[in-house]
Structure formats: C-alpha cells, structure tokens
Amino acid sequence: MRRAGLGEGAPPGNYGYANSGYSACEEENDRLTESLRHKVTAIKSLSIEIGHEVKSQNKFLAEMKRREGERERNINVWLPFMRPLQGTGLQPRYVP
Template sequence: MRRAGLGEGVPPGNYGNYGYANSGYSACEEENERLTESLRSKVTAIKSLSIEIGHEVKTQNKLLAEMDSQFDSTTGFLGKTMGKLKILSRGSQTKLLCYMMLFSLFVFFIIYWIIKLR
C-alpha cells in the first residue's frame, strides 16, 4: 500500500483527516476496496474449489469401499473353491481332477488359437 505523498498540500493545522489530504485518502481507500474485492473473489474461488475436492474425495471413498467389499466377496469365493479342490485332490477322485485339468487346458488352447487367428 502506498502512503508516500498523501499529506502533501494540506495546510498546516488542518488535521481533520489525520493529516491526509482528501484526494489521497479516498484514492487509498478506493484501492483498498478494490484489493479487498479481489481478495474476496479469490477466497470464494478457493472455497468452491475445496468444496468440490471434498465431494470428489467422498465419491472416491465410496467407490473404494465398494471395491473393497467386492474383493472380500471374491476372496471368499476363491477360498471356498480352493478348499473344494483340496478335498477333491485328497480323495480317490483323481480321475475327475485329471479330466478337469485336461478340460481347462483344452479351453485355454482354444482361446489361444482364436486369438492367434485374428
């Protein structure tokens, strides 16, 4: 803020505006008002931006919570499947396990062949 030269041209003994000339004081006040409005608009913009960031964070947290629950259910499903496969491999059903392995190899071979022909 500029203060140099504000009291120039005031007759001695005229201290009605605390030693400032009317034109200099009003110019300084106008500049302060302009700077205040500029600062107010910047603060408003930052406030709206921070509110939008808050909404985005809430949305992302909700998405992460949904993904976490889906991963938990998938982990449970895979755990049960692996348990059943262990039971199957311990039993005398090795012939069935062999058929399952051959079937899965056949499916992977077909998928590989289809992709390769593209």
C-alpha cells in the same frame, strides 16, 4: 500553528487531510478487498468440490474392497473342489 491543508478547508471524507490521496488509497483497498473476496470464494468452492470428490472416491474404494473380499471368499469356497483336479489335466468348466 496550523498546517497547510488541515482544518476547515479540507474536503469531507479525507479526514482533514487535503490532497493526501487517502481516498485513492481507500479505493485501492476496496478494489483489492473485493478481488480477495472473489479469490477466497473460488478457493472455498474448490475445496468443497475436492471434499465431494474425496467422499466419492472413498465410496468407490470401499466398494472395490467389498468386492475383493467377496471374490476371496468365493475362491476359498471353490478351492477345495479344484484341488482334486489339479494333477489330472482336467480343466473345470465355467457355467454362467
């Protein structure tokens, strides 16, 4: 028994199913696949930019930490010289 629309009379590209709408589904899938490809590309670019920003922020924070350590060392070096002035009312002079 032959089904209607199958066999020799079916147009090529529909896998033997005449008027089944398969090519319309295929076109829809192609369109959605392309749309998804663009979205994935955008997300990939965004994640790369985020990675660059994280590296930049980490460098910035490392530099801040290094400077804070330098300031702390400077304070520890100058603090013994400042203690004798503490009760005298004298203020240390800042010389650039």
